[in-house]
Amino acid sequence: MKNIVYKMLSAIVTLAVLIGCITIGTGTVFAATAPWTKNENGQFVNGNGDIIKGATMKGIDVSHYNGNIDWKTVAESDIDYAIIRCGYGNDQANQDDTYWQQNVKGCEDNNIPYGVYIYSYATTKEMALSEAKHVLRLVDGHKLSFPIYYDVEADVQKKLTKSQITELIDTFSKEIMKQGYECGVYSNLDWWTNRIESKVATNPNYFKWVAQYNNVGTNFGYNYEMWQYTESGTVAGVNGKCDINFWLAPVRDSTYNARNYKPIIEPTTEKPTTKPAVKVTAPKTSTISKLAKGKKSAKISIKKVKGIKGYQIQYSTVKSFKKKNTKTKTTTKNVLTIKKLKSKKVYYFRVKAYKMDGKKKVYSKKWSKVKKVRVK
Numbered sequence: 001m002k003n004i005v006y007k008m009l010s011a012i013v014t015l016a017v018l019i020g021c022i023t024i025g026t027g028t029v030f031a032a033t034a035p036w037t038k039n040e041n042g043q044f045v046n047g048n049g050d051i052i053k054g055a056t057m058k059g060i061d062v063s064h065y066n067g068n069i070d071w072k073t074v075a076e077s078d079i080d081y082a083i084i085r086c087g088y089g090n091d092q093a094n095q096d097d098t099y100w101q102q103n104v105k106g107c108e109d110n111n112i113p114y115g116v117y118i119y120s121y122a123t124t125k126e127m128a129l130s131e132a133k134h135v136l137r138l139v140d141g142h143k144l145s146f147p148i149y150y151d152v153e154a155d156v157q158k159k160l161t162k163s164q165i166t167e168l169i170d171t172f173s174k175e176i177m178k179q180g181y182e183c184g185v186y187s188n189l190d191w192w193t194n195r196i197e198s199k200v201a202t203n204p205n206y207f208k209w210v211a212q213y214n215n216v217g218t219n220f221g222y223n224y225e226m227w228q229y230t231e232s233g234t235v236a237g238v239n240g241k242c243d244i245n246f247w248l249a250p251v252r253d254s255t256y257n258a259r260n261y262k263p264i265i266e267p268t269t270e271k272p273t274t275k276p277a278v279k280v281t282a283p284k285t286s287t288i289s290k291l292a293k294g295k296k297s298a299k300i301s302i303k304k305v306k307g308i309k310g311y312q313i314q315y316s317t318v319k320s321f322k323k324k325n326t327k328t329k330t331t332t333k334n335v336l337t338i339k340k341l342k343s344k345k346v347y348y349f350r351v352k353a354y355k356m357d358g359k360k361k362v363y364s365k366k367w368s369k370v371k372k373v374r375v376k
Contacts, residue, residue, distance in 0.1 A: 047215025071106030115146025
């Protein structure tokens with residue numbers, strides 16, 4: 001008899017845990033919250049019954065592998081949103097997900113907010129761009145309430161370097177965000193840690209979606225908005241097992257527009273790059289090509305020097321160009337007549353070319369060869 005009573009009590013307690021409470025006498029005692037559901041305070045708990053910090057919504061991600069989904073039943077469950085695969089690889093109609101249209105219609109008809117992901121096979125920037133165009137073709141005419149995610153984890157991408165994978169992500173995301181959509185990246189913790197550069201994880205313009213299956217949470221060391229905690233969850237309306245996620249950002253509903261995104265510009269700690277100052281080099285040594293005498297004058301012709309601003313001409317009655325016997329003229333012309341010279345006198349001439357460095361003149365390092373003329 002005691003054995004029978006014990007078994008009956010055990011059965012009652014088990015049932016109470018399943019429904020969440022047990023009544024003893026006139027009072028009700030609440031049992032532990034079932035894993036992956038909300039507690040009495042509206043907070044989601046993990047597989048150990050601990051609160052999932054920051055979790056605000058529970059969702060599923062689906063593809064053709066999930067077959068026909070009863071979205072009306074899903075809407076009546078504890079699922080708040082969905083991320084739907086639109087396809088895989090390049091922008092080809094035969095690579096659209098065969099259940100894409102059906103799943104989108106199911107969400108829209110039942111007021112379930114949704115986002116999108118594409119499974120990437122890209123190994124070049126051109127392929128990543130094609131995958132972006134693939135998504136944009138399929139989402140045209142639909143209103144997304146969650147980001148467009150780029151799923152990078154394909155075996156074909158394992159041969160790529162971190163920087164190459166990051167380049168694919170940046171190429172895809174740039175094209176998506178150019179159209180005003182929120183854009184995110186999905187991968188498992190191993191790829192996030194070992195195959196994707198950390199600048200993707202720290203980029204505030206990218207929504208991060210991390211897959212790590214356990215009862216507690218992720219070991220991802222950066223901020224993220226979505227955690228995929230299992231690939232073998234069960235949801236009313238979905239046949240078989242499915243992926244289940246938690247959204248760790250403000251709550252959204254189907255009125256939220258994920259195509260109203262304005263990229264965040266991070267303040268940079270780097271000094272702005274400036275072009276190095278161009279050093280002005282001294283012009284080549286000039287040459288007096290002709291020196292002709294005139295009446296109390298001399299006409300000097302200078303061989304043109306490329307890239308100069310003008311010439312400095314010195315003339316003197318002594319070959320040593322002593323200061324008291326020397327005069328200087330500056331001209332931008334290469335032919336000049338020097339007047340008011342003394343008749344029957346011999347004059348010595350030499351020239352330098354110059355360039356401008358701002359307001360400063362930069363002269364040839366040497367004077368030209370000296371030439372003389374006796375004026376009339």
